[in-house]
Amino acid sequence: MSTLSSAEPLLIAVPSKGRLQENAFSFFARAGLTLTQSRGARDYRGTIAGLPGVEILFLSASEIARELASGGAHFGITGEDLIRESIPDADQKLDMLTPLGFGHANVVVAVPQAWIDVRTMADLEDVASAFRQRHGRKMRVATKYINLTRRYFAGHGVTDYRIVESLGATEGAPASGTAELIVDITTTGATLSANALKVLEDGTMLKSEANLVVSLAADWNEATLKAARTILARIAAEEEARTHRMVRASFSRVPKTLAQRAIAEFGVAVMGEQVDEIGFHVRKNGIFALSEWLVGEGALRVSVSAADYVFTASNPLIEKLEARLGLI
Numbered sequence: 001m002s003t004l005s006s007a008e009p010l011l012i013a014v015p016s017k018g019r020l021q022e023n024a025f026s027f028f029a030r031a032g033l034t035l036t037q038s039r040g041a042r043d044y045r046g047t048i049a050g051l052p053g054v055e056i057l058f059l060s061a062s063e064i065a066r067e068l069a070s071g072g073a074h075f076g077i078t079g080e081d082l083i084r085e086s087i088p089d090a091d092q093k094l095d096m097l098t099p100l101g102f103g104h105a106n107v108v109v110a111v112p113q114a115w116i117d118v119r120t121m122a123d124l125e126d127v128a129s130a131f132r133q134r135h136g137r138k139m140r141v142a143t144k145y146i147n148l149t150r151r152y153f154a155g156h157g158v159t160d161y162r163i164v165e166s167l168g169a170t171e172g173a174p175a176s177g178t179a180e181l182i183v184d185i186t187t188t189g190a191t192l193s194a195n196a197l198k199v200l201e202d203g204t205m206l207k208s209e210a211n212l213v214v215s216l217a218a219d220w221n222e223a224t225l226k227a228a229r230t231i232l233a234r235i236a237a238e239e240e241a242r243t244h245r246m247v248r249a250s251f252s253r254v255p256k257t258l259a260q261r262a263i264a265e266f267g268v269a270v271m272g273e274q275v276d277e278i279g280f281h282v283r284k285n286g287i288f289a290l291s292e293w294l295v296g297e298g299a300l301r302v303s304v305s306a307a308d309y310v311f312t313a314s315n316p317l318i319e320k321l322e323a324r325l326g327l328i
Contacts, residue, residue, distance in 0.1 A: 008219065009055040010227040013067050013076035016044065016058040020210060023102040024077045030242075031234040032309070053227045062086065069093050071217030074224055075231075081107050081185060081208035085148050095324045096211045098235070098317060103210030104187060107145055109152070109203030111181040112174050113196045120201050121156035124181075128160035131180070138162040142170050142179035145205075149183045152205045171195045214321055225327075232317040237309035245287050245306055246271060248279045249299040258297060266290050281310070 014035065015021040028035050034049040035056055046056035057073055065086045067073040077100065083090050111118050118127055131139045139161045143149050146163055153161065164179045171191050173179035185208070186192055189199065212235070218224075247268075258278060259270050266286050271279035282290050291302045322328045 008221060008223060009053050010075070010224040010231075011055050011057055011073040011218070012231075013057045013059050013064040013073040013078075014046075015064070015077060016060055020061070020077070020079075020103055021058075023100070023210065027077070027100055027102070031231075031238040033231065033234060048231075051227070051230065053223055054231070068213055068215040069217065071215050071219065074215055074218045074220070074228065076213045076215070077210055078213060079103050079105070079208050079210055081105065081145070081148070081206055083211075083213065084206060084208075085145050088147060093215065093217050095214045095216065095320070097214045097232075097320060098212050098239075100210045100212060103208070105185045105208050106187075106204050107148055107183065107185050107206040107208060108192075108199045109181065109183050109205065110171075110186075110192050110197040110199050113198045115198075118200070121153075121158060121203065124200065125156070125158045125160070128158060132160050139181070140164045140179040141181055141183060142166045142173035143183035144170060145183050145185075148205055152183075156202075171197060214324065216324055220325055228321060229318050232321065233311065233315055234309070236315050236317050237311045240310040240312065241307040244281055244283055244310060245304050246279060247282055247287060247290055247294070248277060248303050248305075249291075249294040250277045250301045251299055252276065254278050255297060262290065262293075265293065 014024045025035050028048070033051065035046055036049050037046045037058070044058045046058060048054045048056065057067070059067065061078055061082050064073070064076045064078040065082045068076045068078070068083075069087045080096060083094060083096075087093060109121070109124070111124070115127070118124055128139045141149060141161050142164045144166050146165060149163060153159070164173070166173060166182070170182050170184040172195060173182055174197065175195060182197065183205065186199070192199065253276060254273060259273055262268050262280060263270065266282060266289065268286070268290065269281040271281050273279070280290065287304050291304065294302050319328065
């Protein structure tokens, strides 16, 4: 960990435009963190309202990956596909601290629908060999994901091909005759279908989404760690509140072993217990089973409510960050 001056800010790289930027703003806002651009949308520096010692960098997706790898930003919001493509040793330099629930897309291998006998990567290797014998050249793969393609194809024993770097709409390459197949990113598959392409059965190379990524190469000091802990505490508190509910049950008298049995049966946390009432903190998908069980145990009334934030003594995001930085 660096011993830089405490004046050094925590730097967070955020997409500079588009839907990813909108989702990033919403993600921080849910955690009570308002991102500001003091000179408007064209300002490439910003802050978090009410939180000193933090600076926002508005960058392109490729710039975010580069800054994280070099240590030019402490945190960044970007897709895993860009991290895996542009940083070969990503796991040594970065940590995918938590997925954010937006920016979902898959990196896939897609071939013409007319290739009815090609369903898997093994079929593709057979076709590649036959293609070279017939045409005297290697089969061409159009893609922006050069490194991911090479690693994935090598892992499946596909070697008889060459990459054509795509600079435009990759899905149009087979129809235009510049490539025989493609590796590209897709969300619904509709664009692939519109271009008469299909994804191989084992051709999903990576299921990507936006992540909060931490740079292990950045300069960390007490000031940046303090700011990071504050931010991660709020993010975790919002996620805990969003994914859990408070369940309160009233009884004429709470059964003596009820709390222990609820913990064992449903994995809940007990919020409080009185003579005639008990409260639990439970995951959203468990509220109905727990509520019905409580009624069966004699509860007179069961209420379910949501919290804005739930702060806990143990914060998995902070613990993960400190572990990767070698602090615990």
